[in-house]
Amino acid sequence: MDKGGFQLEPTEATAASVPKAKPIRFLIAIFVLTRVLLYITAYFGMNLFSDYTVPSEYEKVEWPGTFSQHMLLETDLSKTKLPTLGHFNTADTFAYVNMAENGYDEFRMDEDHPPANWVFFPLFPLVLRIFNALTGLDPVTVGLIVSNVFLLVSMIFLYRIGIERGLKDIEARIAVCLLLLAPASIFFAVPYTESMFLMLATGAVYYSLRGNWLPAFVFAGLTTVTRNVGFVIFAFTCGSLLLQHSFWKFRWRDTRLLGYFLIGCIPLSTYLGYMKWLTGDFLAPIHEQLNWGRYTTFPFVSYVRYLMHPYFQTSSGWENGLISFAIGTAILLVFLGYLVYLIRHWREYSRPWQEALLFVAGVLLIVIPFSSGEHLASIPRYMTVIFPFYLYLVELFRRRLTVVAGYGLFSFMLHIVFTIGYFNRYLFVF
Numbered sequence: 328m329d330k331g332g333f334q335l336e337p338t339e340a341t342a343a344s345v346p347k348a349k350p351i352r353f354l355i356a357i358f359v360l361t362r363v364l365l366y367i368t369a370y371f372g373m374n375l376f377s378d379y380t381v382p383s384e385y386e387k388v389e390w391p392g393t394f395s396q397h398m399l400l401e402t403d404l405s406k407t408k409l410p411t412l413g414h415f416n417t418a419d420t421f422a423y424v425n426m427a428e429n430g431y432d433e434f435r436m437d438e439d440h441p442p443a444n445w446v447f448f449p450l451f452p453l454v455l456r457i458f459n460a461l462t463g464l465d466p467v468t469v470g471l472i473v474s475n476v477f478l479l480v481s482m483i484f485l486y487r488i489g490i491e492r493g494l495k496d497i498e499a500r501i502a503v504c505l506l507l508l509a510p511a512s513i514f515f516a517v518p519y520t521e522s523m524f525l526m527l528a529t530g531a532v533y534y535s536l537r538g539n540w541l542p543a544f545v546f547a548g549l550t551t552v553t554r555n556v557g558f559v560i561f562a563f564t565c566g567s568l569l570l571q572h573s574f575w576k577f578r579w580r581d582t583r584l585l586g587y588f589l590i591g592c593i594p595l596s597t598y599l600g601y602m603k604w605l606t607g608d609f610l611a612p613i614h615e616q617l618n619w620g621r622y623t624t625f626p627f628v629s630y631v632r633y634l635m636h637p638y639f640q641t642s643s644g645w646e647n648g649l650i651s652f653a654i655g656t657a658i659l660l661v662f663l664g665y666l667v668y669l670i671r672h673w674r675e676y677s678r679p680w681q682e683a684l685l686f687v688a689g690v691l692l693i694v695i696p697f698s699s700g701e702h703l704a705s706i707p708r709y710m711t712v713i714f715p716f717y718l719y720l721v722e723l724f725r726r727r728l729t730v731v732a733g734y735g736l737f738s739f740m741l742h743i744v745f746t747i748g749y750f751n752r753y754l755f756v757f
Contacts, residue, residue: 361508369410385399428466432444445612446616448612470519475515477515487499488529489502501731505738510742510745513745519708525714548561557595661716664719665719
């Protein structure tokens with residue numbers, strides 16, 4: 328079995344497998360198909376199931392010897408509900424749109440203030456603001472468009488990463504399909520940061536594997552101002568550069584590479600400098616988390632807590648513990664399995680240390696969300712962007728596709744639940 332991933336220069340087989348017209352057509356087709364199915368699911372979900380925020384109307388139905396009550400459903404096709412912009416301007420999207428229109432809250436960190444929007448990183452709302460100014464479109468509409476475009480680009484990058492790591496064409500396609508069927512993949516299609524982060528992260532990793540350092544550091548630097556876990560991708564890019572160029576043996580010709588590194592530092596440095604000017608605190612985005620009820624804990628406290636005291640749903644509605652636990656467990660099992668696989672096949676990899684570096688980056692993308700409080704809220708959404716998972720699942724079970732299909736069906740089932748829940752405003756989805 329070929330373990331020759333992470334090649335700086337593609338082999339003939341790898342070069343021949345880089346997406347040409349046929350794979351690109353497939354990716355576009357599956358992208359369009361899943362968008363259509365997503366909105367069909369939303370339509371039926373909105374008209375067949377209850378809205379979490381609006382009481383349903385019921386009628387009594389008498390049967391011989393008994394009676395019951397049924398929820399009233401719309402009978403007139405022309406009066407059925409359709410998704411509107413209001414369905415997309417919820418939860419974090421509301422904050423992003425507000426930031427795009429009004430910027431960051433103007434408080435000082437050392438004064439009493441309500442929860443400030445400093446916890447939201449600036450790149451996504453900045454993109455909304457720019458395209459709103461250029462096109463005149465509503466920020467929510469802009470968010471819908473760019474999120475879907477970012478998703479399509481992410482799919483291409485993920486496919487190419489799979490090919491670079493030695494996957495066959497069909498295996499790389501399966502990994503992309505698993506991404507699209509992820510339980511919380513609805514957030515790739517709505518105005519959230521998931522699509523943007525995934526595009527930048529997969530782009531940074533792909534260009535790092537190819538040794539194309541300028542775009543690698545541009546993409547990695549932008550991840551740091553998209554989500555708080557962006558530093559993981561930046562660290563992977565830096566580590567890849569060190570491994571491939573033995574940077575500890577510095578030569579003057581390496582000055583260009585140092586310049587690329589400094590370019591990658593610009594986004595986060597600018598953002599934190601602005602936070603210092605606005606709030607008086609360089610680390611305001613981190614320190615403000617306490618004001619939102621989030622705090623750092625020992626990793627997996629929330630996971631262990633669930634094991635000790637399992638529950639279905641919290642009374643607040645913000646957390647379905649069973650779903651979060653199931654998704655988290657599936658991802659942890661695959662990563663544990665891949666760790667064993669990596670150790671057993673270490674000598675077969677052409678760049679084993681870079682393989683290990685990607686694995687560590689994936690682990691950190693898991694650990695950080697599981698270290699932000701004693702609850703499992705938003706875990707399904709956070710887990711969606713852990714793209715090494717989809718590659719590892721296919722690699723581990725490439726000869727047991729029944730396992731991959733089984734996970735795909737499990738994931739697709741929850742994907743339907745999350746899609747219906749999103750459009751009916753169920754809080755556990757967010």
